[in-house]
Amino acid sequence: MPDPEPISASSPPATWLERLPASVVVILDGCVHYANQAALKLLGATSSDQLLGRIVSDFVHPLDQHRVLARLQWTEGSEGSNPPTEFRAYTCTGRQVVLAMTSNHVPIDGRGGLLAAFLDMTERVAMEVRLQETDQNFQRIMNTMQDVFYRTDAQGITRYVCPAVKNVLGYSAEEIMGRPAADFYPDQREREALVAAVRGNGFVHDFPGRMKRKDGRIIDISISTNALRDEQGQYAGVEGIWRDITQRKEMERELERLATRDDLTGLANRRHILDALERAFKRREGRHDAMPFCALIMDLDHFKRINDTYGHVAGDAVLRGVARIVEALSRAGDQIGRLGGEEFLLLLEGADLAAAVEAAERIRSAVQAASIEVVPGLQVSQTLSIGISCWMHADGQSTDMLERADRALYRAKAQGRNMVCNG
Structure with missing residues (x-):
């Protein structure tokens, strides 16, 4: 493969670099030799003077410097390219961002330099952190719930059930997920009535039913659930909460007996x-x-x-x-x-x-x-x-x-x- 067209140290890079929407930086001897307009904006610079001639390590988080600089040095000397890597960086204003970098070797006046392209991953990383926190909060809630949160797909297969199900049905969550929800109903007509009500109304609240425990005992439950829809608006299953109301039902039956x-x-x-x-x-x-x-x-x-x-x-x-x-x-x-x-x-x-x-x-x-x-x-x-x-x-x-x-x-x-x- 022929070497890329050399770039002269005395002349600016090709004008097409300025038109790229991606942030591009030319690095020579560990310093910033060139930055296009997108890179200036990404790093919070109002002019190229704030970047040109500065060593790359000024912009890299201390905990990520060893890894990033090692990649850059390897690329400068090996005439190869590096796959994308993410690291924490600082802008000229001191704001911390997360960048994804790819770099290729490029000769500059007979010396080994490199061309690096950057994408701002800060929002994506922040979103991942928020999603992780949300997932952790969700799991914490699921792990402490007394009621049972569940989700099934359009075919009625249980795709998720919280750990509380162990206390209620005697099955672990892992024993239930992947099985039809109908497996746990003593009377299939009761399950069919629930599905019909959810499909017809979009939701049910305090819908009465019964379920069969692992030990064979039948319990009374109350179900509150909503229909799930896919992007085309088609029925995609249900998710909701059901609770064991056996004691309440027994008390109601006893009160009814006493009253009648x-x-x-x-x-x-x-x-x-x-x-x-x-x-x-x-x-x-x-x-x-x-x-x-x-x-x-x-x-x-x-x-x-x-x-x-x-x-x-x-x-x-x-x-x-x-x-x-x-x-x-x-x-x-x-x-x-x-x-x-x-x-x-x-x-x-x-x-x-x-x-x-x-x-x-x-x-x-x-x-x-x-x-x-x-x-x-x-x-x-x-x-x-x-x-x-x-x-x-x-x-x-x-x-x-x-x-x-x-x-x-x-x-x-x-x-x-x-x-x-x-x-």
Whole structure:
């Protein structure tokens, strides 16, 4: 390869160097021999006098001088070129910058010089530092989070999940990344519902769901997430946070149970069973094609004798025993609750009078035939009377049904108890 055209020390370099947008410096004997306009601007010089004749080391950070000067010396003497290198430098105003330098050997009046080109990398380096700090801050947040931050791609593959997942699902983050998020759902329909909601709305907030732990246990979660879009606006996955709300859900279920269940028998309490009656009644208002519906009020016969003879603990055992019998003989859609004391209400959806009478007789007979253990070694028998009422178009409110059933119950009591009457 022929040597480059020599540059005379007594004449300026070619005028095309002045037109280059890149910063170019000619170095001879370790000093600045020439700098184009872009180099003057880069180094903060108002005139070439501030640069020409100064030794290169004046502009190089002390910690980078050994490396930079060694490269320049090698290039001057070897007639070779150096690949790009970055170093810290100072401008004429004392501002620190980061430069990327490439250099080539060039003969100057028979001596070995070099032509160096520079790019200002200060902003890029500062950006890298900021990105590194941002990444460190992000990792610090991820490492201390109790909730689980995650990201999936458009195919539902988990691309990132924070370390907190170990405490929640029992899997390490490394065990989860790369796997479909659907793998951790006990019911795929729940995952599909989440994805559909995110695709449709762009986000979800406190979306309910469940996930399966490594040990097989199912937990309740709440998900808040946003859809990710690529440069063309196409769906690219999701990212967001989900948290374990199992304890909260268990507390809510327990509060609901306490609010709707009778403490003694576990059946629906008075308010809940009467609300169920009201809802069934409302569904039939104004409809001539409504399905039949009947209500049974059941009352234990001579229950006071149990309490007086054996005590209230025995009475409670009898109430629980009768409740279990009625539950066992009820259909899947029936609802049963304790109205109070020794009185129960059974709601039969889709049952006409004949079906209601049949159900009532089956319950009455089963209770009469049962021996209920009230204390260890002591069993008692019990009977109950039942009053039936069926929904009628003329009923103005749900209490009309209750009143008819109550009157039928009174007749059953008056006629000797342990029988079924309808009203």
